[in-house]
Amino acid sequence: MTVSSSMSARIASASGSVTDRRHGFAELARDEDIDFIVGDWMSEYNMTMRGGSKVQDNSGNASSEFETSFVESIEPALGDLAARKIKVAVDAGASDTKKLHDVLVAAIQAKGLALKVAWVEGDEVTDVLNTAVEAGCEFKSLTTGKRLSDWGFTPIYAQCYIGAWGIVEAFNQGADIVLCGRVTDASPTIACAAYYHQWKREDYDQLAHAFVAGHFIECSTYVTGGNFSGFKSLPGACVDLGFPVAAINANGEFTITKQKAKDGMVTVETCKAQLLYEIQGPRYYNPDVVAVLDEIILQETAPNEVHISNVKSLKPPPTTKIGITAHGGFQAEAHYFLCGLDIAEKASLLEKQVRHLLSASSSQYHTLKFRTNGSCPSNPSNQDSATVDLRIFAQSRNENALELEHFFRPVTDTIMQSYPGATFAVDARQAVPKPYYEYFVSILPQDQIKHRVHVPFKALEIPIEAPRDTVPFLYEQPSYETVGPVGMGEFGPVTRAPLGYVVHARSGDKGSDCNVGFFVRYADEWDWLRSLLTVDKVRELLGEDDKAKPIFRFELSNIWAVHFLLKDHLDRGVSSSSTYDVLGKNLAEYLRCKHVDVPNKFLSRGRI
Template sequence: MKRPIRIGGVSGAASDRGVGFAQLASTYPDDPVDVLIGDFMSEANMTSLGARKVEGNSKGAYEPSFVGALTPALADIAKYGIKVVVNAGAADTQLLHRVVVNLVQKRGLTLTVAWISGDEVLPAILDRAKSDPKVFVNVYSGEPLSSWSFKPLYAQAYLGGLGIAAALQNGADIVLCGRVSDASLIIGAAAWWHTWDRRHLPQLANALVAGHLIECSTYITGGNFTGFKQLEEGGRWLDLGFPIAEIGASGEVVITKEKGHGGMVTVETCTSQLLYEIQGPWYFNSDVTAILNDVRFTQIGTNRVSVTGIACAPPPPTTKVGITAHGGFQAEVLYFVVGLDIPYKARMFEQQVRHALRAHIPSFSHLSFQLLGGSAQNPHTQAAATAVLRIVAQARTAAAIGPNKFLRPLVDLVMASYPGGTFHLDGRMGVPRPVYEYFVTKLEQTEVRHAAHMHDGRVVEVPPPTVTRVFDRRQPSDPGVSLKGGQFGETTRAPLGMIAHARSGDKGSDSNVGFFVSDPEQYEWLRRLLTVTTMKELLGGEYNRKEIDRFELPNIYAVHFLLHEHLDRGVSCTSTVDFLGKNVAEFLRAREVDIPRKFLRNRRDGGKL
């Protein structure tokens, strides 16, 4: 039986540190990896690069940060025979292929480069929509594509990992992809290494979850982790190490990290990352569906966690598709509000702005006033007494929110505004910038022409799955059973985050948030506390009256919620500050609940904030 494959997750986004490829490749003799994977795609650059592709921008529509990260690692990648799999092709994978081939040739290396096609599906979408206008609906809002008020200009399907496996099997050293799903990078590498095919559903499901755990690089080694204070000792929050997934022939998974760098891999960091951006107990991929209800993490050594309890089902017959359209333009202005009466000052200025813009507002598609923060009680510094009033405008045309119709009128009000009224001197955000609308729907996998393009000109076709399962449109949901008074002893009113970790993220306009604790008794309290009804109360003024789904993960002491349409249309066109939904968890952890005193006494700090 072949040894486990070791896959290093060295990039979680186009904005991630660019050192991972070179770092893990250079330490191969002491800490070997077989494959380096890099996730460079998000709904932000999917839309902007898709638009760039359609517009024929000479810069290309791939993710250039990948080229910069790969270049210093190439010599060691070739020396040690490390494979590279990335989705940095974005909307121009074939062009990226030419760029990387030229890069390899200039350095006199013998690495072979393949690329994956099939994700560009706009013609299939338009043809089907023409014959059946009701066939495509938005998976978040239920809106039919036929009634969408924007013109589709680009569409990408989320591909599975078997095209990657085929490319590696046929001799590729570097595999470049466009919109494969994030975890497909790991599925493809593991399927190649262990010669799995679509009949190996349990193994593919385990690889899918392993992929989800390491796809965001250092998110699983301490980044975006609510237990971050544990990392201060010894400076472990400096230079967080990149994660490594070890996947065995039977699908067994161990998560670890590179040696000699900061961060940590624990049951808690793995739980946190598992809860990130999932939509419920069913975790879909074009190759397999992983069922998460009984997932379990076990600490088997320092920075080593095993993953078990993953069930599987066939993949759905459809795959996710993101459709991009020009959404218009956005501009914003920041005003600072300090000290006493902050809400009143903000209300005065909002009314002044609406009056000043009254001739232009009918041409806006959106105008909002967002008061960010507030003044501390008896503030020790002026910064602690400062809030920000963010004014955001959107319109279909740049002219409608041009500087003379938005930025200038807001600046001109400074002499007539509230006490201390001051605007941010950098007015660049007040100049209109393009935003892109994003419509998420589903397309039959049989409509996707998935293929691997090899270095020698061969094209390896990847057929769609023949065994699939149709799932309900809505994930399983349990509203929960409320606490009984006194069930866990005397309580103290305190922030939920005194006891519970949490993690949240975005999928289109939906936001998810998962909470977890450290022991069975705390979990029994947490799952009874966090019902759907309680979640609505905790959301307070943020609750949008939309559906909330809930499910429990008892083996990892977690409760998960999906907040439908909680975000403003998604990252590519949102008008909100929390455009990725990451701070939904932090807001909710700051909300006060009745916490059993015994849980607070058991904290290392005695329950003190």
């Protein structure tokens, strides 16, 4: 590819997680008019699991500290990547990017191809963390505000989020494929656009747009209809949604489209949903730039084509996010099934009986929760629909306290004296204690990171400087209620109905924080939404799930959206959470099903 500033850089996303569909990479490389393929294989969950696995494997022979599903995805695409000169940048290295490099180079050589592979290091910072702690440096949690020294767990692994410029340098050195460990989700997209247009590090407005473009496509088909609250409007069979393509112009503005001849859609609504996902406020932080979102403009320019502009920028922070992993202990769970009438009373009886039998061990549990999940409908049509799951979940630092004789046996030994219809799940595999990890999220100065790119085909190792001209990171972004709220009576007659009949929403996780954004389809619904959804109203809708912890609110009036950040809502986050919704994905759907007074004129337009 010839670098040019006169055309847009066409960047396709082939993966949004380690569990995404593996066929996308080869199809994009073979069929799409693109210059780059990016993909995201990393998450907080595999950061902890891969890091913990690497630390525990004293022999150095762990089967994989990188993400093997990436190799499965790219290998069938290698021939087309070479023939069509499509460049690749991905974060799939997990806790051993060098090993991934060696495996991929061997696969390329076995096919007789000449693709050049580089890799980026710097994300593994356990030694940096340990040195800082020994020197008396303190780390503050981004989610709880607590100090690392008060955490109560001993760090075993630390990984930080690095920026795009190592990838850019690798491309400048002639690399066709650049492998990374934990760069930010959007860094590969930023790097592709910066390389293509030859942007400088101070081109903040352009970089901010590319950052947001990366955010739109980092979760692959989330922007083409996946995880979309309007899923019933999706065209086609919806069994093979098209992967997204971002076309980024020289000025940074970009257009989102999708893979040809595939299911799904790209609309202003699908783009709004992805924009609101996993942000923490109007300032969206990246190691290379800060994107300011509250005046963003989204315009549908053609079917399955949305143009995005007016992203503002700030200089980058001197810091970046760091995730710290520790052994949390062990966890186990058991399940009972309750059916029919008196579910709450049955659950109460069982919990009282089980707690009595667990009393000898329960002092060693730092988590012991009983939770009923589901409900029995009135006059159910079949027995399964009338059945409710009761989950008993326990965590302990002492593995012996959760062995079968100390946990599962007492939990099940009460069955003959318990509620009518008492039945436990006979598959006891989840009741066997398994190790889990605790996770602490903080920030680390970028100038302490050994960010460098390895270019083996030139025998080069090139250091990447940290940004010098920076603006300090804000732990807490401004939170505010709406200006000039409109009285609910101004909207005419109302009907008590689920909020989600007329309101879209999307939610997600960052550590133990959960964010949720709400938006409407029509301009005249905006005053109602912004006036209705106050912090107090969200607490009311949360009901028993309100943790009485801080909730931050802000608005994106250009897209008729209200965003909330619920601090420390997810019980320590994905690797250790005791809830079902470990990723915060379902919070939006829970809140959409809650009843509010909805103006009849909005309901008359048809429910989402």
